[in-house]
Amino acid sequence: MNQDIYNIENSTELGYGELFSIFWRRRSYFLGVFSGILALSLPFVLTQKPKYESSMQLLIEPNYQSKYDSDEFDPTQSTVQVDYATQVILMRSSQLLSRAVEELKSDYPNITTEEIKNQLVVAQLKEKEDKREVGTKIFKANFQGNTSQRTLKVLKAIQKVYLEYNLDQQSKRLKEGLSFINKQIPEVRAKLTNSERNLEALLTQYNLIAPSTEALNMSQGLKDVQQKREELKAQYRQFQSKYNALEQDLAGLTAGESFNTDARLTLSPRYQSLLDELQRVDLELEEQRSKFTESSPIVQSLLSQRNNKQLLLKQEAQKILGSEDLAIANIDSLENRRPLDSGDLEKVRALSAAKSELIDIESREQSLAETEQRLKQRLNEFPNLIARYNSLEQEVEINQATLKKLLEHRQEIGIIINRGGFSWEVIEPPQLGEKIGHNLPKDIALSTIFAFFAGSVSVFIIEASDNKIRGTKQLRDQANLPLLGTTPGLSKIKDDGFVPRLPFLKSDRTEELPLKIIEWLPFRESLDLIYENIQNSQTVQNSKVKSVAVTSAIPGEGKSTITLGLALSAARRNKRVLVVDGDLRRPSIHDKLGIPNDIGLSDLLAGRTKTPNTSTVALSNLSIDVLTSGSITVDPVQLLSSERLQDFIRRVEGLYDLVLVDTPPAIGMVDAIKVASCCSGTVVVARLEKASFTQVSETFSLLDRLNLIGIVANDSKEIQKRYLKNKRYLPYAQV
Secondary structure (H helix, E strand, C coil): CHHHHHHHHHCCCCCHHHHHHHHHHCHHHHHHHHHHHHHHHHHHHHCCCCEEEEEEEEECCCCCCCCCCCCCCCCCHHHHCCCHHHHHHHHCCHHHHHHHHHHHCCCCCCCCHHHHHHHEEEEEEEEEECCEEEEEEEEEEEEEECCHHHHHHHHHHHHHHHHHHHHHHHHHHHHHHHHHHHHHHHHHHHHHHHHHHHHHHHHHHHCCCCHHHHHHHHHHHHHHHHHHHHHHHHHHHHHHHHHHHHHHHHHHCCCHHHHHHHHHHHCCHHHHHHHHHHHHHHHHHHHHHCCCCCCCHHHHHHHHHHHHHHHHHHHHHHHHHHHHHHHHHCHHHHHHCCCCCHHHHHHHHHHHHHHHHHHHHHHHHHHHHHHHHHHHHHHHHHHHHHHHHHHHHHHHHHHHHHHHHHHHHHHHHHHHHHHCCCCCEEEECCCCCEEEECCHHHHHHHHHHHHHHHHHHHHHHHHHHCCECCCHHHHHHHCCCCEEEEEECCCEEECCEEECCCCCCCCCCCCCCHHHHHHCHHHHHHHHHHHHHHHCCCCCCCCCCCEEEEEECCCCCCHHHHHHHHHHHHHHCCCCEEEEECCCCCCCHHHHHCCCCCCCHHHHHHCCCCCCCCEEEEECCEEEEEECCCCCCCCHHHHHCCHHHHHHHHHHHHHCCEEEEECCCCCCCCHHHHHHCCCCEEEEEEECCCCEHHHHHHHHHHHCCCCEEEEEEEEEHHHHHHHHHCHHHCHHHCC
16 A cells, blocks of 8 residues: 555655645745735725827928938028927927916816826827838827826817917918028128139139149140151151262262352352353453453443452352351352352252251250240149139039028028918818726736736745755655655644644644654655565665664754664564664653653763663564663764764674664764764754755765665645555555
């Protein structure tokens, strides 16, 4: 039967039953939070007044609209542009709402600006465009009040104030814009006139029409001049070579200077013409002398002509040869010089032509060089000139454009003023307010749901923060030791037996009547199962268990009662059992059994007695031997560390089938470790809902190397319930 109950308990998994047990265990927290929230919310819900809401929609247009793009210059933009975020703040301003209050004073004398401001909500409507919200020009105004008629009247008054405010503001803004434009037009005209004059003066000063174009043309002309100079240089080299060749060819002729003189005179047509005329006069003079005397008028006339011809000939020779060459050539004999032959004359002509060409090329090249220099100087002046021209031209264009826009805006604003501007349009007028608040059943239900939710959250928060072991499943999942068994939850004791504890009452954990507890049939059945599991434990299966140290993590976990219960289970199997009270600090075995504690374990370990002073106790028609703790000692660790304890355990293991040693708690003191090191095995008792996971884990760590057999889960209410459900399996139907 006990094995069936053990298996049923081990198979329990987290489900609705587990959740209910958590709520039942933490019911005080749940009820406290639930009741507290309801106590706070219900008065508020019950005293709430009904709420009504009315709304309207307005199309908010700017008082002035420009037909030009926003990135172009607009001299009126800064005074008329609508900032919708600011518009919302303005529409809820006390300045405007106070006007609405004046409108409503006749119907609602107690209404205030602050009341309207607190209940009025103004927002810009938005629409989705390409997965993003874009603001529209439509604004929605909502007002809440305690009657539907009140909300309607308030919104109508606000609507009237908004429309009147818009008309006032648009007139003010348009007039301010018109005044601004009228002020700007004369200034812009003066700037334009000044810019045009400066531009005209610049063009006149430098005799220009389009500086940039002329600079390009001049640059191209400079390139052409440079190219022509290069061509002339090439021609000059060509004629220079030809001239040198002719000069070298004529160098072999005799009378070099005379030849040159003759060549030069021969090549002069006028000189040759004068020479021919002189020769004709000489011929005619000779002819007349043969006829007349020297004093003849004819002869004298011819002599005069001859002298004139000679004078002209000398002057022409001087012009051709120069003063120095003329002196060298002996001008008196010039008319007697013979002309060159045709071959020499042709060479002289070629040489003269080459020299003339060279002189002409040099003259042309010099002229081009001067032209190039002038062009370069002029081009150096053009960058600064072009910059000044462009700046003045841009200034003229800007002023012209500004003046044009100012004139257009003046005309446009004048038209708007004449036709009345842009009025705000009411898209949806105010309607009777709809009830939106104080639905009593709904509010009570929501308050109850919220209170239940908050209470549930508090339960799980407290449960999550509580580290205590609540069930055998948790203990089995956390422990690395075999679970030897589980004892049922203890109950309140009456004279006629045990009754279940009320969960919401704190039970006294001190076991004042251990004899009744260990004789309680469900408890006894559980201890029998635990005893069998100890005997069959894998830890000690290769060696017979002769002595067992029984300890716990903290005080009050029922280890002394478990020790006595195991002793009776062994005694029922006809085993000789010795129970030793190894708790030298707070002994309790002698009180539970009602036996004296004059001489015991401490006296034996201290050497005050050599023979254990055991007492035989009869329980349930069974007898066990008990060795109490003995006299109180100031240093129990010293006594438990002596070799006498180990010798005593070895000696009694030979006299008894089972020795059970009740030790102090393992955490915070070394007593349990000392006792457990002398015994064949160690059993840890953990009381559910008292010990924490941390404490149990620490106990395992302390006793890990001391033949730990397993752990006993004490005081399980789940096992108690299962015993009640399966009481037909208990002898005498005893529960």
